[in-house]
Amino acid sequence: MRMRVIGPGWRRRHMCRGLTLLECTLALVIVPMAVTAVVMAVVAGQAQAAESLRQTRGAMLGEALMEQALALDYDEISGFCGSFSESPGTLKDPHGVIYPAGLQAFQRTLTCTPEDLTMTFDNGDTFTTAGLRITVTVKHRDTPIVTLRRFVPSSE
Amino acid sequence: MTLIEVLISLMVVSLLSLSMAAMLQAVGYGSDARREVRRLAVRGQQLRLRMDDAVRTAAEILDTDEKSYLVLWRGDENHEDANQDAINISELQLIDMQAGVVVSYTVPGPATDTVVARGSNYRQIMLNRNDKAAAPWATAISDLSIKLDAADPAEARLVTWRCTLTDHQLTEVLASSVARRPHGAMAQP
Numbered sequence: 574m575r576m577r578v579i580g581p582g583w584r585r586r587h588m589c590r591g592l593t594l595l596e597c598t599l600a601l602v603i604v605p606m607a608v609t610a611v612v613m614a615v616v617a618g619q620a621q622a623a624e625s626l627r628q629t630r631g632a633m634l635g636e637a638l639m640e641q642a643l644a645l646d647y648d649e650i651s652g653f654c655g656s657f658s659e660s661p662g663t664l665k666d667p668h669g670v671i672y673p674a675g676l677q678a679f680q681r682t683l684t685c686t687p688e689d690l691t692m693t694f695d696n697g698d699t700f701t702t703a704g705l706r707i708t709v710t711v712k713h714r715d716t717p718i719v720t721l722r723r724f725v726p727s728s729e
Numbered sequence: 730m731t732l733i734e735v736l737i738s739l740m741v742v743s744l745l746s747l748s749m750a751a752m753l754q755a756v757g758y759g760s761d762a763r764r765e766v767r768r769l770a771v772r773g774q775q776l777r778l779r780m781d782d783a784v785r786t787a788a789e790i791l792d793t794d795e796k797s798y799l800v801l802w803r804g805d806e807n808h809e810d811a812n813q814d815a816i817n818i819s820e821l822q823l824i825d826m827q828a829g830v831v832v833s834y835t836v837p838g839p840a841t842d843t844v845v846a847r848g849s850n851y852r853q854i855m856l857n858r859n860d861k862a863a864a865p866w867a868t869a870i871s872d873l874s875i876k877l878d879a880a881d882p883a884e885a886r887l888v889t890w891r892c893t894l895t896d897h898q899l900t901e902v903l904a905s906s907v908a909r910r911p912h913g914a915m916a917q918p
Contacts, residue, residue, distance in 0.1 A: 616759075641906055
């Protein structure tokens with residue numbers, strides 16, 4: 574086995590050499606890249622959390638509007654759908670009370686279309702009933718967040 | 730190394746340390762449990778689903794003071810006995826908020842079941858029962874408000890409610906409406 578004898582001359586030549594320009598440049602590239610990667614991961618996590626909250630709020634508003642429509646008599650639903658549209662900043666609950674500021678960035682639309690729904694049973698028999706298809710769409714900055722659909726059979 | 734080189738290296742190391750510290754602080758801030766938005770959203774969703782389920786399946790809304798409680802008749806569950814169509818205490822559900830906690834109370838039947846006369850103080854009758862079952866639905870709730878779409882609770886179909894949910898340093902206002910199902914709307918097939 575070869576052994577290196579470290580003497581005063583070696584120390585002078587190697588220990589005090591410091592970092593070369595290439596090493597410094599590499600360090601200056603790697604460190605910001607690592608920092609950027611970590612920061613981007615954190616920012617992405619924050620954005621996802623904000624998005625989940627937005628989705629939850631959108632679903633809550635959509636469900637509330639759908640429930641408002643479902644509480645009406647069948648004959649009243651069409652009239653309600655035809656007159657309903659809310660833009661950001663004007664969202665109100667069924668009693669006309671404006672929603673909190675955190676929910677005002679959304680817009681809600683409600684449409685009703687007559688539809689015949691056919692159901693097929695396990696034995697192959699079919700049953701068709703007329704009714705209304707209610708569709709609630711909630712958007713956030715023109716991006717659809719939630720779409721809910723319900724079929725309400727006619728009362729006849 | 731000269732003194733200049735030492736000073737420059739100290740400055741560079743200090744700058745790098747500062748940037749690392751700032752980054753770690755940002756990471757710590759972002760992942761702080763006290764600012765956990767997801768937990769707030771889940772807690773809100775949980776309360777909303779519980780409230781929705783209770784009201785949707787209720788046969789009738791019996792009482793509310795519009796700020797702290799809601800009494801539901803879950804339906805006539807004892808068709809065969811003499812109390813058919815009567816409101817039994819085992820058929821009631823009280824959703825009550827006290828000291829920031831929303832609790833659902835029910836009374837098990839039928840061994841100790843009793844008929845409750847219409848117009849009674851349903852809430853007090855429920856709270857006085859020693860055998861009631863309490864299910865906490867949500868904590869750290871404030872500013873609960875409950876509104877019905879009819880002056881007479883028995884005729885109400887739609888329950889609109891709001892509350893403020895707090896989770897450490899975050900608050901979220903929940904505002905929802907839920908209807909009893911008068912005409913059997915079906916979910917999207």
